[in-house]
Amino acid sequence: DTGVSQNPRHKITKRGQNVTFRCDPISEHNRLYWYRQTLGQGPEFLTYFQNEAQLEKSRLLSDRFSAERPKGSFSTLEIQRTEQGDSAMYLCASSPGDRGWGETQYFGPGTRLLVL
């Protein structure tokens, strides 16, 4: 199965530390998305990439958050100076990027972050 993969699956950190998550999309998928999901809520859009270009960012993505997709393949999401409110599931999704009107997003299993 060559679906979307995310690493690590779980991360526990202390408040104030920096964390980085990695997402490997489905091969040849041009679009990559990051979402955050807290208990009892649907996924909240954070940002998306078309190849290596970051095209849209949510206002949820504060200056402590940064995402990159340097070669248009895998992506990283970094959170600096973590806060307890950052505790959530961070989901990555990818899509082919060859349809103009909308297309299926394939989600990874997520990285669950707990900030103590």
Added chain:
Amino acid sequence: GESVGLHLPTLSVQEGDNSIINCAYSNSASDYFIWYKQESGKGPQFIIDIRSNMDKRQGQRVTVLLNKTVKHLSLQIAATQPGDSAVYFCAEKGTGTYKYIFGTGTRLKVLA
């Protein structure tokens, strides 16, 4: 594993019955909609999609209905099975963007 959606609206149906899950979306300019299924500890899984120029689309055991007049989306699952137990989310995409907005979700419980 940790559950998704501990305080979500819950729909309980008997195995074999049909299920209808509803969603109110927010943006009248949204042009594409998706229903996802999410099981505990997993990422959302695509079920069915529909474009705004359609009002109905059918898949295997699932049907999505779109009513743009009242900004309402529904997912119908025929002959509900225990494996259908999960949290279901609708998502909408606005015109000219690839930002998807998810609804709050509904937990479906299938009773044996």
